[in-house]
Amino acid sequence: MKTLDQIAVGNIAIVKKIHGEGATRRRIMDMGITKGVEIKVRKFAPLGDPIQLSLRGYELTIRKDDARKIEVEQEKR
Amino acid sequence: MVKIALVGNPNSGKTTLFNLLTGSSQTVGNWPGVTVEKKSGKVKNHEDVYVDDLPGIYSLSPYTLEEVVARDYLASEKVDVIINIIDATNLERNLYLSTQIFELGIPVVMAFNMIDVVRKNGDIINLEKLSESFGVDIIEISALHAEGIDNVVERALLRAQDGRLPKEPRYSGEMEHIIAHVEDIVASYNDSENINRYLAIKVLENDALVLKKLNLDKRDLDRISRMVDREQSRLDEDMQSIITNERYNYVTKYTSKYLIRMSDTRESLSVRIDNVVTHKYLAIPIFIAIIFSIYFIAISTIGAWATDFTNDVIVAKWIQGGLTALFGAWNVSAWIQGLVIDGIVGGVGSVIGFVPQILVLSFLMAVLEDIGYMARIAFIMDRVFRRFGLSGKSIIPLLISTGCGVPGILATRTIESQRERRITIITTTFIPCSAKIPIIALIGTAVFNGAWWIAPTGYFVGIMAVAVSGIILKKMRPFAGSPAPFVMEMPTYHLPLMENVIKITLQRGLEFVKKAVTVILLASVVLWFLQAFGFQNGQLAMVTQNSESLLADIGNLAAPLFEPLGFGKWQATIATFTGLIAKENLVSTIGVVYDFGNGAGAFGEFTKDYSSLQAFSFLLFNLLCAPCFASIGAIYQEMKSLRWTVFAVSYMTIFAYVIAMVFYQLGTLIAGGGFTYLTAIAIFLVALLGYLFFKKAPRTV
Known part of the structure; x- marks a missing residue:
């Protein structure tokens, strides 16, 4: 299973499923990370965490721990 | 009466639109029972039309405090029409909230903000078709340039009247x-x-x-x-x-x-700026450079000049000098002179002196916040702060607290996670504020011959106290709970909107002044009385030697408390207590009770009374213990709970006591002072600290 934290910077991933539960999961989905959406991994913070993502025309930051719960498939570039 | 609710995402320009709608007639309060700010106001140029500003939210799911507040509001208040403000540059995510608003059975008008930026980017939005599809009026506005505001109000009033509802979103x-x-x-x-x-x-x-x-x-x-x-x-x-x-x-x-x-x-301007500002190697040096410049401007140069001018010229020369001359001419009795000039003006003045620094600092911080840089700091530093139970956003309050704890505590408002916010509030005043610098200087000069390492040690102690306390607190029961996600939008950079920046700056300055003329004024008066009067031959009278004053009596009473810390004398005890009014008060108290003004080896008496171990213990305790009344007031204002305020202040004081006692007792032991029962307690306290520090966090559901 490939998760969002494993996608290299500059690549685009397509969300397959969001694991986890409760408030965190709901929050992530409310921010637009839903099944089928394309996410570009913009960059990692200088100390390696969090991750900056680009999706739905805006920039979003999430921690690696949360990214690990997002199952994706990488799009061929 | 028509009631409008303003709903939208954070960063959509909601506050700016609200200010435009209401002009100056807004009232800021709090939603009952929670810490989220509630703003209401009368709509400008309209009779009997009111608007409530709901907290910025991404969704109506009841998971965050803001969402719960917004939902409860929409469910219980009778709202005639909703103005849904949309950041048009971020359409998809903003419309997600709209789909939930459309289902509420309340008329809606949509205000598409920043449409000028959309056009400048070369993007095209077909507003007519969108409006038709949603069954909602869409008005273009620019909150920044105050355009389209009247149209929004007109249309909202129309919908409130005819009650036309949006089309309900249809799904698969x-x-x-x-x-x-x-x-x-x-x-x-x-x-x-x-x-x-x-x-x-x-x-x-x-x-x-x-x-x-x-x-x-x-x-x-x-x-x-x-x-x-x-x-x-x-x-x-x-x-x-x-x-x-x-x-x-x-x-x-x-x-x-x-x-x-x-x-x-193509890459947007924000992304190109971030290529540098959050760059793998450049990010941290840039961050340090920016913070350094801010302190250089606010504390060392402009702020310091203005503060010195306020203290030395306005307060000392004009007000105190003027009053002395005036009272002299009117033959006012000595005790009233003392009360007014030394007590009230001296006490309040010493605090008012910090207003310029606070204004400059707040202004620069507000600019950083307004242009969108604070989110970048949080992004860069989150990794570091998470270890201490804090979040990347905690760095802002900690930075501001090096100037003054009060705006530092207020700045915790940007932290969404209740638990991280509370830990930040409790730990932020460990950082030495500008009023603690005189204390460090006093001990450094008087006892350690101006050793260079004293000042850096002060900051080091503060930072360590934050880190250690963060780790201890995050494992305590009241802070347990599933960690809140750190899901943060990176706003696009924009030029600072001076109106908003100045408004925030003045608001912070005003809050500070308000406290100075209420709490601190009262405390100064009480303190002055206590040090000027004493019992002589069974009668209350003005005393010449302050060792005979009521203050000394009280000091002697409380002094044994500090015996285990090494400074259990009435002077140091009273100084510690007066430090609560304002930390720099501590230095002037020491100055007064040891009569520094008397020439002959100014610090002589003080150094005779305390060994270097005792003096350093005194410094440690006062750097870390309960902050000044102004900060305690700010903690109460932000915690919105007496229990949490008491907890915060007790935690800080106990932590300071333990650290100072461990330092003094173990220091005495190492210096060959013999093993007493206090040494045993100190060793036990070290073990206890170690346990709290290393123990596992309680399991959470």
Whole structure:
């Protein structure tokens, strides 16, 4: 299973499923990370965490721990 | 009366629009029971039209404090019309909230903000088609340039009058089928017709509030859960996710047709700025350079000049000098002179002197916040702060606290996670503020011959106290709980909006002044009386030697408390207590009780009374213990709870006591002072600290 934290910077991933539960999961989905959406991994913070993502025309930051719960498939570039 | 609710995402320009709508007639309060700010106001140029500013939210799901507040408000208040402000540069995510607003059974007008930026980016939005698809008026506005505001109000009033509702979002065939069934069930539990669909969707989302209100019977609940189960296994998703997906699909159905994005093909300005500002190697040096410049400007140069001018010229020369001359001419009795000039003006003045620094610092911080840099700091530093139970956003309060704890504590408002926010509030005043610098200087000069390492040590002690306390506190029961996600939008950079920046700056300055002329004024008067009067031959009279004053009596009473710390004398005790009024008060108290003004080896008496171990212990305790009254007031204001305030202040004081005692007792032992029962207690305290520091966090559900 490939998760969002494993996608290299500059690549685009397509969300397959969001694991986890409760408030965190709901929050992530409310921010637009839903099944089928394309996410570009913009960059990692200088100390390696969090991750900056680009999706739905805006920039979003999430921690690696949360990214690990997002199952994706990488799009061929 | 017409009541308008202003709803929108954070960063959508909501506050600016609210200020434009209300002019200056707004009142800021708090939502009952929670710490979220509530703003209401009368709409400018309209009789009997009021607008409530709801907290900025991404969704109406009841998971964050802001969302709960917004939902409760929309469910319980009778709102005539909603103005839904949309950041047009971020259409999809903003419209996601709109799909939930459209279901509420309340008329809606949409205000598309920043449409000028959209055009400049070369993007095209077909507003007419969108408006038609949603069945809602869409008004273009620019909150920044105050354009289109009147149109929004006019249209909102029109909709409030005719009550026309938006089209309810329609979802996939299977979903609609389920919703229709649940709607039928819900209808028999609910008398108002137009929100059955909303209730049905909430029931499907398993919304606790709505389920409780409807109180469905077992048979109906089973019927619904069978439908839900079937759909969940068909799609291999839970119902909440299915509905979220449906909403986003509904939005993209239209944005894919009516929004043409040209900006995708090239990197936006913000991304290009971030290529440098959050660059792997450049980010941290840039951050340090920016912070250093801010302190250089606010504390060392402009702020310091203005503060010195306020202290030395305005307060000392003009006010105190003027009053002395005036009282002299009027033959006012000595004690009134003392009370007014030394007590009131001296006490309040020493605090007012910090206003310029606070204004300059607040201004620069507000600019950083307004242009969007604070989110970048949080991004860069989150990794470091998470270890201490804090978040990347905690760095802002900590930075501001090096100037003054009060605005530092207020700055915790940007931290969404209640737990991280509380830990930040409790630990932020460990950082030496500018008023503690004189204390460090006093001990450094008097006892350690101006050793260079004293000042850096002061900051080091503060930073360590934050880190250690963060780790200890995050494991305590009241702070336990599932960690809040760190999900943060990176706003696009924009030029600072001076109106907002100045407003925030003045507000912070005003809050500070308010405290100075209330709490501190009162405390100064009391302190002055206590040090000027004493019992002589059984009678209360003015004393010449302050060792005979009431203050000394009280000091002697409390002094044994500090015996284990090494400075159990009335002078140091009283100084510690007067430090509560304002930390720099401590230095002037020491100066007065040891009569520094008397020439002959100014610090002589002080150094005779305390060994270097005792003096350093005194410094440690006062750097870390309960902050000044102004900060305690700010803690209360932000915690909104007496219990939490008491906890915060007690924690700081106990922590300071333990650290100073351990230092003094173990220092004495190492210096060959012999093993006493206090040494044993100190060793036990070290073990206790170690346990609290290393123990595992309690399991959470």
